[in-house]
Amino acid sequence: MSDEVLIKVENVSKKFCKSLKQSMLYGIEDITRDTLNLKTTSEILRKDEFWAVDDVSFEVKRGECLGIIGRNGAGKSTLLKMLNGIFMPDKGKITIKGKVGALIEVGAGFHPMLTGRENIYVNGSILGMSKQEIDSKFDEIVAFAELDEFIDMPVKHYSSGMYVRLGFAIAVQSKPDVLILDEVLAVGDVAFRAKCYQRLSDLFKNASVIMVSHDMSQIGQVASKVLLLQSGKSSTYDDVCLGVSEYNVENNVKKISSNDKAVSLGNSAQDASIEINKDLYYGEFLDVIININAVNSSQYIDARITVYANDQTTAFDCHTRAHNSSTQLIHGSNRLRARVGPVFLKSGNYSLSIAILNRENNEHIYWGTHIKTITVNGSPPYGSAIYLPKIQINNEKIGE
Numbered sequence: 229m230s231d232e233v234l235i236k237v238e239n240v241s242k243k244f245c246k247s248l249k250q251s252m253l254y255g256i257e258d259i260t261r262d263t264l265n266l267k268t269t270s271e272i273l274r275k276d277e278f279w280a281v282d283d284v285s286f287e288v289k290r291g292e293c294l295g296i297i298g299r300n301g302a303g304k305s306t307l308l309k310m311l312n313g314i315f316m317p318d319k320g321k322i323t324i325k326g327k328v329g330a331l332i333e334v335g336a337g338f339h340p341m342l343t344g345r346e347n348i349y350v351n352g353s354i355l356g357m358s359k360q361e362i363d364s365k366f367d368e369i370v371a372f373a374e375l376d377e378f379i380d381m382p383v384k385h386y387s388s389g390m391y392v393r394l395g396f397a398i399a400v401q402s403k404p405d406v407l408i409l410d411e412v413l414a415v416g417d418v419a420f421r422a423k424c425y426q427r428l429s430d431l432f433k434n435a436s437v438i439m440v441s442h443d444m445s446q447i448g449q450v451a452s453k454v455l456l457l458q459s460g461k462s463s464t465y466d467d468v469c470l471g472v473s474e475y476n477v478e479n480n481v482k483k484i485s486s487n488d489k490a491v492s493l494g495n496s497a498q499d500a501s502i503e504i505n506k507d508l509y510y511g512e513f514l515d516v517i518i519n520i521n522a523v524n525s526s527q528y529i530d531a532r533i534t535v536y537a538n539d540q541t542t543a544f545d546c547h548t549r550a551h552n553s554s555t556q557l558i559h560g561s562n563r564l565r566a567r568v569g570p571v572f573l574k575s576g577n578y579s580l581s582i583a584i585l586n587r588e589n590n591e592h593i594y595w596g597t598h599i600k601t602i603t604v605n606g607s608p609p610y611g612s613a614i615y616l617p618k619i620q621i622n623n624e625k626i627g628e
């Protein structure tokens with residue numbers, strides 16, 4: 229990470245009006261005051277107005293990724309729209325250096341009547357690429373977006389996943405200094421998301437990234453710091469786990485113990501513990517046992533296990549949804565076994581983050597960041613294979 233600050237946000241606020249009629253009257257009042265060179269009232273709240281973003285300040289350096297988190301209506305999209313120049317702040321100052329790429333709304337920036345091919349040229353030039361540059365990157369963009377067959381189809385017929393694939397592929401190829409991503413990646417499928425995160429980690433070396441997400445495992449995986457928005461007001465956390473933990477508390481997710489900030493439980497779980505086979509040989513399976521005491525009636529669940537190397541890079545990230553595996557969490561005690569492997573990692577120590585999620589709404593039931601460590605032994609001298617292990621889950625209490 230360099231010391232060069234690419235995004236600087238200083239005491240920024242944005243207000244909205246709850247009543248459309250009132251907001252139109254204020255609009256007329258503001259234009260009149262402006263025309264008559266009278267003092268404007270942008271810094272104070274009038275009847276029915278509220279601060280959607282309230283006195284927010286932060287900096288993002290080249291090489292950093294800021295994760296913006298917060299409940300629905302907390303002000304995340306409003307803040308992103310100000311960063312992208314769609315809204316002007318009512319107070320404060322935003323300074324952004326370099327080329328900006330943004331994926332804020334699915335389909336935004338695309339012309340529906342134009343084909344994928346035509347939109348690549350239009351969108352690429354908006355992002356500052358020359359025609360020659362787009363020509364040379366064209367095949368790579370189409371291949372990354374996996375849209376070969378559909379590239380000459382008007383984008384109005386694209387699915388939301390196809391829009392996101394194309395938008396992301398163009399944005400990363402334009403080599404932005406600043407990349408702003410709203411929840412758009414949530415639309416893509418698991419395999420495409422994995423590819424995006426890989427590409428993002430390449431981009432992080434030279435860019436500042438801002439990413440909004442409701443998926444705390446993604447934030448844990450990608451962000452280097454976190455901005456938590458609560459009714460427009462912000463708190464910044466250099467420790468991602470701590471920021472996510474505060475968000476979980478706000479969402480009534482219980483911490484397992486007060487001195488273990490990295491572990492949280494959702495509403496449907498009362499307590500949980502983890503057992504693993506700590507030492508494994510190259511090519512063996514990793515067994516993760518998650519004992520959960522559930523208070524709700526049964527629900528289908530997924531498991532996601534992320535394994536980090538010593539330097540905090542992700543060795544692999546696997547999700548049962550990608551391997552068509554799921555089981556039920558039942559009322560009372562559950563003994564979930566997530567079997568991951570074969571594990572072809574080079575010898576060394578690794579740390580594990582484990583998430584158990586409700587399959588229907590993706591809510592976290594259990595979430596532990598860097599909760600356990602494992603040691604892999606006996607990798608061959610020529611290095612480790614690049615191979616994504618499979619993950620299967622079953623609940624030993626219901627004998628599936």
Ligand SMILES: Nc1ncnc2c1ncn2[C@@H]1O[C@H](COP(=O)(O)OP(=O)(O)OP(=O)(O)O)[C@@H](O)[C@H]1O
Nearest residue numbers: 244245246280298299300301302303304305306307
């Ligand atoms: N154009 C607008 N006019 C009036 N109010 C608005 C406007 N846009 C957003 N708001 C309000 O501002 C607040 C912040 O909205 P915003 O969309 O930024 O939240 P968010 O954190 O992105 O939410 P979500 O997670 O649901 O996307 C909300 O109360 C919302 O209703």
